[in-house]
Amino acid sequence: MPNILHAADIHLDSPLRGLEQYQGAPLDALRGGTRRALEQMVDQALERPADLVVIAGDLYDGDGDDYGTALFLNSQMDRLHQANIPVCVIRGNHDAVSQLTRYLHCPPNVHILTADQPQTKFFDEIGVAVHGQSFASRAVTKNLAIAYPKAVPGLFNLGILHTSVQGREGHEDYAPCSVAELVARGYDYWALGHVHKPEDFCEDPLVVMPGNLQGRHVRECGPRGFVWIETALGAKPKLIKSYLDVVRWEIVKVDATGASGLEEVLDRAERALAGTAETAGAALLAARVEIFGLTSAHGKLVSGRERLTAEIRRLAGMVPGYPVWVEKVKLGTREPRRQxxxxxxxxxxxxxxxxxxxxxxxxxxxxxxxxxxxxxxxxxxxxxxxxxxxxxxxxxxxxxxxxxxxxxxxxxxxxxxxx
Ligand SMILES: [Mn+2]
Known part of the structure; x- marks a missing residue:
């Protein structure tokens, strides 16, 4: 049964702005996050092994300072090439044809679909037809999906598209389309990209936005990774989500309601951090701690805010068995109202x-x-x-x-x- 790996929005070497302003930030782990994520994805593709890898746009974040990003990408694609695993790619708004000038030729296993019109690429050995179109420029505002070809009978048809679908918060409205328009193509699977928050748009046929491969800041929290599709002609494909263990961003909420003082708030923060760290497993947990609730300790917390933050950072460094870093402590407690x-x-x-x-x-x-x-x-x-x-x-x-x-x-x- 063929296995297809679907990933999107890798944003390789995406810069992390303003990180130096956070005390004790594990800069190397955070900066190298997108590279480690791609490496782990390739590890898993080799291990399973994948019969095909599809990447639905924004492999690059944009032009880097040098060719280092392209060389790194090539080294990973070459690992797949050595194992005879083909890769089918479309370019998104970040790595659109007109955007990316620092670009290297890829190994022969990497197929980048055309930008001027939709292209169909056949992978005969596994009976798969991939239909897709790259972004020619950054702002593609027309509906690309409606011009995609009809499904090819007798094959597993997979569409790749970089799209905001019908609009998603925080993402530019590119290549908009409706789920019904996608379904109307008659494909077996839609491999979407662009929106960084994972979302399954349709069950039958599967229309899947896997989210970005690696979260890059606190607005991209929760588990991140890619999806596996097990295909069988004539049967509904099986979807398996796979999460990576690089950096996991999370908002850790600490309820300080009724807490009598700093120590009690710290105890609660320690428990909340440990609990979340366990869910992040081997990944570095990058946590924003938000303290809320009505507490008579509010005044003390506000006046001792710097110490509170430093104490929470200290506790984060001591969570047994799990790497934790506190990005920021946000104080949202309130004084109980006075009669x-x-x-x-x-x-x-x-x-x-x-x-x-x-x-x-x-x-x-x-x-x-x-x-x-x-x-x-x-x-x-x-x-x-x-x-x-x-x-x-x-x-x-x-x-x-x-x-x-x-x-x-x-x-x-x-x-x-x-x-
Ligand atoms: Mn995008």
Missing amino acids: SFEEGPLGTLSQVVADLRAQPAELATLVSQAIDDMRKKLPHELSEGDFGPQPEDEAWLSAVLDRAQARLEAGLLDAEEVS
């Missing part, structure tokens, strides 16, 4: 804040509008990414609201004392 604030200006303030908190979407819009001008004036590295304002992030918004409330309450109390 005496129920009346007068403080009561009104408290009510306004509670109303805002109950409507996170409105709060996000309000804050976005308020900081828009400031954001435009900030240098790029301060206005974007993890270090900038994140009005779309609930924990960040909650912390801003806490600080605003504390400042206004302090101001109101001062005013009362003066009058």
